[in-house]
Each structure stands twice: as C-alpha cells, then as structure tokens.
Amino acid sequence: MAATRILITGATGYIGGRLTPRLVDAGHDVRVVVRNPEKLRDVPWRDSVEIVRGDLADGASLAGVFDDIDIVYYLVHAMGGSGSFADVDRVSAQNVAASAGAAGVRRIVYLGGLHPPTGDLSTHLTSRLEVGRILLDGPVAAVVFQAGVVIGSGSASFEMVRHLTDRLPVMTTPKWVHNRIQPIAIRDVLHYLESAVDVDSAINRAFDIGGPDVMEYGEMMNVYADVAGLRQRRIVVLPVLTPRLAGHWVGLVTPIPRALAMPLIESLHNDAVMHEHDIDEVVARPARGLTSYRDAVRLALRAIEDGNVETEWSGVEATGDASSDSIPSDPDWAGGTVFVDSRSGPCAADTQTLWAVVESIGGANGWYSPAWRIRGLLDRAVGGVGMRRGRPDPIRLEAGGIVDFWHVEDIDRGHGLRLRADARLPGAAWLELRVSGSRDGTSRLHLRSAFFPRGLGGRVYWWLIRPFHVLVFRRMLAGLVAAAERRASA
Structure with a gap:
C-alpha cells in the first residue's frame, strides 16, 4: 500500500x-x-x-x-x-x-x-x-x-x-x-x-x-x-x-x-x-x-480483563489483535469495575533473597498463611482444582506454569510475579508480588490482588470475602518477609 x-x-x-x-x-x-x-x-x-x-x-x-x-x-x-x-x-x-x-x-x-x-x-x-x-x-x-x-x-x-x-x-x-x-x-x-x-x-x-x-x-x-x-x-x-x-x-x-x-x-x-x-x-x-x-x-x-492487570493496551495475546483493547483515549469507564487490595512492607533481607522466597511460593513451600489451604479446600468442594496441582519445580517458576490453583501469567525474574486464578470464582482474579530495593541494601515486598467481578454475584462475593482478604494478605506479607529475613541471617 x-x-x-x-x-x-x-x-x-x-x-x-x-x-x-x-x-x-x-x-x-x-x-x-x-x-x-x-x-x-x-x-x-x-x-x-x-x-x-x-x-x-x-x-x-x-x-x-x-x-x-x-x-x-x-x-x-x-x-x-x-x-x-x-x-x-x-x-x-x-x-x-x-x-x-x-x-x-x-x-x-x-x-x-x-x-x-x-x-x-x-x-x-x-x-x-x-x-x-x-x-x-x-x-x-x-x-x-x-x-x-x-x-x-x-x-x-x-x-x-x-x-x-x-x-x-x-x-x-x-x-x-x-x-x-x-x-x-x-x-x-x-x-x-x-x-x-x-x-x-x-x-x-x-x-x-x-x-x-x-x-x-x-x-x-x-x-x-x-x-x-x-x-x-x-x-x-x-x-x-x-x-x-x-x-x-x-x-x-x-x-x-x-x-x-x-x-x-x-x-x-x-x-x-x-x-x-x-x-x-x-x-x-x-x-x-x-x-x-x-x-x-x-x-x-478479554481485552478489558487484561487491561485491568496492567497489561499493555497494544497486546491482546489471546487474539493477536490490539484493536479490541482499551487505550488511553478511551472513556475512563472503559475498563469497568475492578476491586483491588494493595499492601507492602519492609524486609531486612536484600532483594535477591526476598525474590528467592517469592519465586518459591506455593506447592510444598506453602503460602505463608493457613487460610490459603482453607480456600483451596473450598474450591475443591465446588468442583475446582484446589491446591492439588502443586508446582512442578520447588524453586523456579516459568510463564505459563502452574502453582496450585494459580497459573503464572507473567514473571519478571528478580522483580515481579503475576498469577491468575484458576479457581471457581464469580469473576477473574489476579495476585501480584513485587520486590523493590532500598539504598541501604534492604528490600520491600509489595502484594496486590485484583478481582474483576462477573455480574451482581461477583460484587457480592468480593464484599463478603473482603474481611478474609485483609487477614490473608496481612499474614502472607508478614510470613514472606520473615522467611526472607531468616534465610538472610542463616
């Protein structure tokens, strides 16, 4: 042309x-x-x-x-x-x-x-x-x-x-x-x-x-x-x-x-x-x-869901066609409703040690909060995969791999991990874990969960589990940080 x-x-x-x-x-x-x-x-x-x-x-x-x-x-x-x-x-x-x-x-x-x-x-x-x-x-x-x-x-x-x-x-x-x-x-x-x-x-x-x-x-x-x-x-x-x-x-x-x-x-x-x-x-x-x-x-x-987890507007991997995706000039309401829980905490260990703990999460290594096992049992009770899939490698994760009832949607090794839930949910859910460093050699862990509700049931579900999320992610954050600090001092 x-x-x-x-x-x-x-x-x-x-x-x-x-x-x-x-x-x-x-x-x-x-x-x-x-x-x-x-x-x-x-x-x-x-x-x-x-x-x-x-x-x-x-x-x-x-x-x-x-x-x-x-x-x-x-x-x-x-x-x-x-x-x-x-x-x-x-x-x-x-x-x-x-x-x-x-x-x-x-x-x-x-x-x-x-x-x-x-x-x-x-x-x-x-x-x-x-x-x-x-x-x-x-x-x-x-x-x-x-x-x-x-x-x-x-x-x-x-x-x-x-x-x-x-x-x-x-x-x-x-x-x-x-x-x-x-x-x-x-x-x-x-x-x-x-x-x-x-x-x-x-x-x-x-x-x-x-x-x-x-x-x-x-x-x-x-x-x-x-x-x-x-x-x-x-x-x-x-x-x-x-x-x-x-x-x-x-x-x-x-x-x-x-x-x-x-x-x-x-x-x-x-x-x-x-x-x-x-x-x-x-x-x-x-x-x-x-x-x-x-x-x-x-x-x-699919474009809307991907856009809510910070994927690029020009890459709708499911279709290979960017024209259906959200772009900066769209109306503010183009992405619809997404519920987010974000928290972070300091860690005395360096970023490399903290990342090693983050990448080894799940499977036999656990999720640093007993509530996750309960969530897995509930998922199996309604016909989901629960926690039975574990993880193929106890140390290393790869994009597209599985971790219990999550699959690895994206990994920036040493910096960030994004998981997408395969559980039976009235919507789509993601969990992001990111590691950042400080000038004094310590680090910081960032947790972010995002839930894209499907229908009225999805919205009701989110508000019902909101108190549960506060407890789960607070303990999870503290557990991951403590594990990295123990590993650093060993």
Whole structure:
C-alpha cells in the first residue's frame, strides 16, 4: 500500500484513537487535528504523527490544516441532551467540506449510523444523516460508512450492554428491546475505514456496514450474559418507559453519563440493520471473515480483563489483535469495575533473597498463611482444582506454569510475579508480588490482588470475602518477609 497523506479528525475519540496507529503502521503520513493537543500527551503514537490545533466548528482555525492532504477522516460527533449539538455537527461538516475542497483533498471518509430508509429518526441519527449528506454534496468525493452498534472494549454501545447485563439479573426496558440490531466488531469497522484509502476516487456514496448477526437488542444482552458466564437475564418490557426515563436509569446503574446514554437509547427506537451490501463490491471482507457478535464480545471482555492487570493496551495475546483493547483515549469507564487490595512492607533481607522466597511460593513451600489451604479446600468442594496441582519445580517458576490453583501469567525474574486464578470464582482474579530495593541494601515486598467481578454475584462475593482478604494478605506479607529475613541471617 503506497504512503498516503492523511488527516484525521477525532483522534482523541474512540474510533479515531484506534484508527490512527493502524494507519501509521501501514506506512501513511498522518496528521491529526485536535482542539486541545494535551489530550494526546499520553498516547503511545504521539511522536509518530503530526499534531495541529484546530476547531472544526471554527473555520478560521482550520487555515493550512488541510494543505498537502490526500484523504480526510471525519470521525467526530457532537453529543448532548439538547438540539444545539446538531448545529455544531452541521457547521463542522460544512467547514470540513469547504476546507478540503479548497486544499485539493481527493477523498473524505465518514463514519455515520445505520438507519431505516424511511420513518422518523432520533435527533442524533438525523444529525448523523445530515452530516453524511453535507459531505456527499460537497466538492470532495466522500465515502460514508453507516454502522450500527459497535462492539469493542470501551465503545459506548457495548459498555451499556455490558454494565446493564452485569448488574441487573432482571431488567425493565422500553419496547425497543425487541428492535432488530446488526452489531459490528470494532476491528471490522477499522478494517473498512483503513481500506477506504484504496477506494476508487470516483466513488461518492454511502455504504451500510455490519457484522454477520442480526438480533434483537434483548438477545444481545443475553448472548453477552452467556459469553460472560452469567445466567440468562429476564427482560420485562415497560411500554411507558420513555427515553428520558430510560436515560436516567442507565445513568444510575452504569458508569455511562446520562448525556451519552440518552442519544444511544433514542437511536434504538429504530431497527439498525443493513439494507444493502454493496460495500462487498468495493471493499473485500477481512481475510478472517466478519466477526460474529459472540466472538466480538469475547474479544472485548478479554481485552478489558487484561487491561485491568496492567497489561499493555497494544497486546491482546489471546487474539493477536490490539484493536479490541482499551487505550488511553478511551472513556475512563472503559475498563469497568475492578476491586483491588494493595499492601507492602519492609524486609531486612536484600532483594535477591526476598525474590528467592517469592519465586518459591506455593506447592510444598506453602503460602505463608493457613487460610490459603482453607480456600483451596473450598474450591475443591465446588468442583475446582484446589491446591492439588502443586508446582512442578520447588524453586523456579516459568510463564505459563502452574502453582496450585494459580497459573503464572507473567514473571519478571528478580522483580515481579503475576498469577491468575484458576479457581471457581464469580469473576477473574489476579495476585501480584513485587520486590523493590532500598539504598541501604534492604528490600520491600509489595502484594496486590485484583478481582474483576462477573455480574451482581461477583460484587457480592468480593464484599463478603473482603474481611478474609485483609487477614490473608496481612499474614502472607508478614510470613514472606520473615522467611526472607531468616534465610538472610542463616
């Protein structure tokens, strides 16, 4: 693929933040325009792009921004509870179309929303449709992709499904829960957006895009529940539940702000399915095929869980695809709920001695707290592995190895160890042990447990065992430190 000069608007947003590094990795010259460059301070690709300041709603601020650009990605949407956002979207689209035309840009790519060909649309879908028409009627050829619910860690639509399903065994919903939805995985959205670089410059039209599954919104929730290991949710339809009331309810029981929940709920008043498949004649489907809804949920959940134990956003080892993972520009609530217990203590032994004790933990060497054996017995009682697996080597651990009902997820020998629980739990659990040194030759041990709850049962479980954790980890910390100090003085 030849290098292309690309301008991205919306690089601080959910889609733009994922698309930008993909285009950079493909060898393109990328410029991003943002109102506040500080928002990109911590993204890992900052030094690989040209960052310019500009406000799409202020035409004067765009002078020179579109110069020497081949393709513009329009990936911004105003969001809000009043009609004023539509005015901002309209003016921004007009400014982009005019500036791109004046600069000789050859293509604009826009991501809008799936909508029925006739009938009343929500205010937000109407605005998306208007933006697409402005770009298509402008002086530069445009490709408008129209997508429905995007499934990926941190996408607003997915997070609403996830939090509602996780927290509510019984859900009261408006009648739109029976409307038809055609969700699409975030990595497939990115495939279409990236492929637009090579679309014939004579094409100027909108294309529907979607995944392989068409289902009701309520079915989406229960498929999510199945993938997440939850019981099927009971859905009670209340015809009198208005979008405003539903928005307040979503804002109350999920971390998603009401101002963001409202347009999502309003958009669900219409079916969101593809009405044509002409995109297949212009852009080839991904080599792996389009991602099913079930697989998209699985990828997103794995990405979220891994992100909560400090894994890198660019490495989802289960899939080899970074596009489903959480990234710094995602909303703060993208990772969901994680419960953490952290503690540390000084050790008179040096770091090498303390690490030797840490790496030998488990199996016949024990866990330095008798409560762990009780926990192992409880796990076996409910069909888990308990403590019977032990450890293959009494001294050395390797990544991927086992230690009782844990497996070694990561090891930085001499410094840190991360274990992931294989026990029967209503969620996912990790235990981290880290060693640090002091100038006087002594050391310090850090313990951190993290629990990612699954459903309401997971949250109840955490609060029930919280007092138990305090006792277990306090004794464990003291026992490991004492063992290292005895070894050092022997």
